[in-house]
Amino acid sequence: MGTIVAVTGNEACAQALKQINPDVCAAYPITPATDLMQRFSSFVNDGKVDTELVLVESEHSAMSACIGAAAAGGRVATATSSQGLALMWEMLHIAAGTRLPIVMPLVNRALSAPLNIHGDHSDGMGARDTGWIQLYSENAQEAYDNTVQAFRIAEHLDIRLPAMVCMDGFIVSHSIERVEYIDDGDVKKFVGKFKTVHPLLDLDNPKSYGPLILTDMYHEYKRAQHEVMTKVPGVVLDVAADFEKMTGRKYSLFETYRLDDAEMAIVVMSSAAGTTKDIIDQYRDRGVKIGLLKPRMFRPFPFQEIADALNHVKAIAVLDRADSFGSYGPLFSEITGAVMSMKSKPAVINKIFGLGGRDYLPVQAEQVIDELIQVAETGKVEAIKEYIGVRE
Amino acid sequence: MSKKYWETLPQGSVVLEAGSSAKFKTGGWRSMRPKWIEENCIQCMFCWMYCPDMSVKVTAEGKRAEFDYDYCKGCGICALECPGKKGKKAIVMEEEGK
Amino acid sequence: MTTKPLRLKELAKGEDRFAHGHRMCAGCGAPIVVKQVLMATDYPIIAANATGCLEVSSCIQEYTAWKIPWIHSAFENSAATISGVEAMYRSLVKQGKIDDKQVKFIAFGGDGGTYDIGFQSLSGAMERGHDMMYVCYDNGAYMNTGIQRSSATPFGANTTTCPAGDVIPGKPQQRKDLTRIMAAHGIPYIAQASPGNWMDLMKKVQKAFEIRGPKFMNIIAPCNRGWRSRTDDAITLAKLAVETCYWPLYEIENGVTRVTVKPKEKKPLVDFLKPQGRFKHMFAPENEGMLKQAQDYVDAQWDRLLKESAAGEAEKAE
Numbered sequence: 001m002g003t004i005v006a007v008t009g010n011e012a013c014a015q016a017l018k019q020i021n022p023d024v025c026a027a028y029p030i031t032p033a034t035d036l037m038q039r040f041s042s043f044v045n046d047g048k049v050d051t052e053l054v055l056v057e058s059e060h061s062a063m064s065a066c067i068g069a070a071a072a073g074g075r076v077a078t079a080t081s082s083q084g085l086a087l088m089w090e091m092l093h094i095a096a097g098t099r100l101p102i103v104m105p106l107v108n109r110a111l112s113a114p115l116n117i118h119g120d121h122s123d124g125m126g127a128r129d130t131g132w133i134q135l136y137s138e139n140a141q142e143a144y145d146n147t148v149q150a151f152r153i154a155e156h157l158d159i160r161l162p163a164m165v166c167m168d169g170f171i172v173s174h175s176i177e178r179v180e181y182i183d184d185g186d187v188k189k190f191v192g193k194f195k196t197v198h199p200l201l202d203l204d205n206p207k208s209y210g211p212l213i214l215t216d217m218y219h220e221y222k223r224a225q226h227e228v229m230t231k232v233p234g235v236v237l238d239v240a241a242d243f244e245k246m247t248g249r250k251y252s253l254f255e256t257y258r259l260d261d262a263e264m265a266i267v268v269m270s271s272a273a274g275t276t277k278d279i280i281d282q283y284r285d286r287g288v289k290i291g292l293l294k295p296r297m298f299r300p301f302p303f304q305e306i307a308d309a310l311n312h313v314k315a316i317a318v319l320d321r322a323d324s325f326g327s328y329g330p331l332f333s334e335i336t337g338a339v340m341s342m343k344s345k346p347a348v349i350n351k352i353f354g355l356g357g358r359d360y361l362p363v364q365a366e367q368v369i370d371e372l373i374q375v376a377e378t379g380k381v382e383a384i385k386e387y388i389g390v391r392e
Numbered sequence: 393m394s395k396k397y398w399e400t401l402p403q404g405s406v407v408l409e410a411g412s413s414a415k416f417k418t419g420g421w422r423s424m425r426p427k428w429i430e431e432n433c434i435q436c437m438f439c440w441m442y443c444p445d446m447s448v449k450v451t452a453e454g455k456r457a458e459f460d461y462d463y464c465k466g467c468g469i470c471a472l473e474c475p476g477k478k479g480k481k482a483i484v485m486e487e488e489g490k
Numbered sequence: 491m492t493t494k495p496l497r498l499k500e501l502a503k504g505e506d507r508f509a510h511g512h513r514m515c516a517g518c519g520a521p522i523v524v525k526q527v528l529m530a531t532d533y534p535i536i537a538a539n540a541t542g543c544l545e546v547s548s549c550i551q552e553y554t555a556w557k558i559p560w561i562h563s564a565f566e567n568s569a570a571t572i573s574g575v576e577a578m579y580r581s582l583v584k585q586g587k588i589d590d591k592q593v594k595f596i597a598f599g600g601d602g603g604t605y606d607i608g609f610q611s612l613s614g615a616m617e618r619g620h621d622m623m624y625v626c627y628d629n630g631a632y633m634n635t636g637i638q639r640s641s642a643t644p645f646g647a648n649t650t651t652c653p654a655g656d657v658i659p660g661k662p663q664q665r666k667d668l669t670r671i672m673a674a675h676g677i678p679y680i681a682q683a684s685p686g687n688w689m690d691l692m693k694k695v696q697k698a699f700e701i702r703g704p705k706f707m708n709i710i711a712p713c714n715r716g717w718r719s720r721t722d723d724a725i726t727l728a729k730l731a732v733e734t735c736y737w738p739l740y741e742i743e744n745g746v747t748r749v750t751v752k753p754k755e756k757k758p759l760v761d762f763l764k765p766q767g768r769f770k771h772m773f774a775p776e777n778e779g780m781l782k783q784a785q786d787y788v789d790a791q792w793d794r795l796l797k798e799s800a801a802g803e804a805e806k807a808e
Contacts, residue, residue: 057614068574467517468722
């Protein structure tokens with residue numbers, strides 16, 4: 001049962017891809033995801049996998065080749081970051097609209113300008129409306145586990161949608177952590193054989209992919225696409241249950257930490273959740289009833305489940321590692337959407353943090369909790385959206 | 393329960409029936425109609441080769457047959473390229489509906 | 491597989507792999523190109539298609555004209571898309587998951603999707619060495635969006651974005667010589683063809699399919715809407731393009747150039763330009779120089795090609 005290793009997030013994801021052994025990968029280098037496909041390339045060239053690796057000339061072509069390969073009928077993966085994802089943008093919609101189960105680790109990185117190679121969620125958040133399933137990971141273990149589960153979710157016959165597995169650039173992708181690898185045979189058994197749906201390579205039944213659909217049917221296709229997304233949470237939970245049986249590691253649509261009896265909550269995704277949990281422990285020791293909710297599945301967004309989980313709190317701070325200029329942070333907008341369905345209406349504040357890899361420090365978490373205590377006591381919110389950790 | 397229309401659409405908008413465009417008749421686009429004059433036809437098959445709309449029917453023996461007016465758009469390429477016999481065209485264009 | 495004989499009577503007995511009922515304009519050259527390419531061989535073919543006239547008119551809602559497996563994903567990426575299909579085929583064959591049925595892979599794109607926006611994707615796929623053929627049907631402008639100039643638009647042509655204005659009379663630049671650029675990729679087979687010379691076109695397709703690796707064919711496809719010509723003259727113009735040496739028919743096989751059809755008598759370029767409304771302004775007295783400029787360019791290109799072809803012949807003879 002499993003092997004304990006000390007590896008980076010990229011290395012762990014590359015290992016997951018090796019164990020899954022996709023039929024085709026198409027990739028293009030981009031910091032900080034480069035290292036992931038670089039490691040995978042060694043597996044290809046050392047004959048450790050059967051994968052045909054297509055080393056394309058751009059991320060646009062990477063996703064295009066993945067689309068061609070997935071339509072042909074087989075298991076497909078790629079990985080990217082930031083500008084790479086931005087260049088894929090057009091093709092992300094096409095992969096989802098064509099219902100192709102491509103799996104893509106996304107090493108979250110800031111978008112230009114100014115140019116910056118470090119971690120934030122601007123890339124992933126920019127792709128939230130593309131129709132992809134998005135899973136966010138706190139650490140290397142989660143990135144690895146999510147990658148393994150993503151294939152099962154994406155390829156599920158009720159779903160057949162592409163999935164992104166997100167991890168924070170450098171903070172997770174390049175930090176060495178303790179990771180428990182699943183045995184090769186178990187991964188193979190867990191993901192199972194790839195099942196084709198309308199494969200282009202079926203010469204006896206020629207199909208046409210990518211028709212022109214105009215005003216009389218496009219709206220209905222989009223309605224149907226939304227419907228598939230509504231089935232994703234159930235599949236994510238089923239896959240997580242199987243995964244727990246295999247590994248003992250528990251996954252859900254989101255993680256809660258000391259939230260059950262909390263009066264206040266912090267909502268934050270990915271690596272910043274770890275730091276926040278530590279500070280929550282310190283405040284708990286002092287009797288402050290604070291908890292955390294860490295969304296794992298950002299698309300589709302589990303509004304009702306999150307509303308149920310936060311129903312009892314008085315105040316919520318949503319920490320966004322991305323911005324929507326002239327609006328609130330993207331996670332904040334979703335959480336307030338969830339709050340809308342609650343009977344109790346907790347006060348919600350939004351903090352933009354950690355852009356372009358700016359460190360998220362324990363002191364920032366403390367400041368947020370101190371403010372939350374005030375908000376919970378008075379019910380008053382001074383400023384809904386603020387930036388934290390800004391040099392002033 | 394009967395399915396809603398949008399629930400019946402093919403997954404990923406894939407078209408499963410090859411050559412299904414044959415169900416879409418384009419003959420109605422025609423304003424000029426090609427007329428085949430068999431006695432002037434030397435069976436060169438140029439009209440068949442150059443027809444953009446696959447609207448020249450061919451017999452099992454590979455001989456030119458009548459036009460397929462269900463699809464012919466009346467472009468006139470066949471008539472222009474027709475070498476005919478002794479200076480007489482085997483295809484002439486006539487105004488549709490006259 | 492034995493190469494099938496190119497006799498019209500035999501070919502006509504075969505089944506079209508591109509069906510009627512497509513919605514290309516009356517008299518369009520593109521479907522003639524597609525039908526000739528697909529007819530040249532009996533190998534199984536899987537095709538990708540860049541967004542464009544051919545794509546939007548051949549697969550609409552539940553109506554597809556394609557009788558072979560076909561995929562369209564976007565405008566600039568038909569080469570990348572088919573390279574993914576081909577990679578999957580290779581992977582599955584290699585792993586023994588499917589049988590090798592000698593499938594041939596084609597990407598179709600118009601000149602906009604090939605010379606311009608799809609150029610990087612094309613160049614990349616050719617460099618990677620996929621076993622595929624790229625077929626550009628070149629009608630010399632963005633016809634699908636309404637006749638905007640592309641880098642394939644010939645010098646002087648009147649398009650909606652380089653109109654024949656009072657100050658700038660049509661497209662100021664010569665066209666990009668994409669076929670030569672593809673030759674610079676060092677791929678095993680490159681050819682230029684015309685649907686008016688169907689035998690030459692189909693021979694080239696047949697030859698290409700017997701060669702493993704990346705192939706490129708550039709095929710002229712007259713567009714009566716964009717060329718402002720008659721609906722019946724696509725083949726006549728496709729032939730005139732060859733006879734005037736505006737569109738020479740040649741191939742480059744493993745680096746050796748050969749002119750495959752040498753016009754008996756090289757006709758003046760105006761024979762090709764005159765029937766096309768897009769060049770009408772070039773015949774006005776004040777634009778007299780334009781015709782000469784266009785002719786000089788064609789002459790220079792043709793002379794260079796003849797030299798290269800002669801060098802190729804000499805090399806073969808050695």
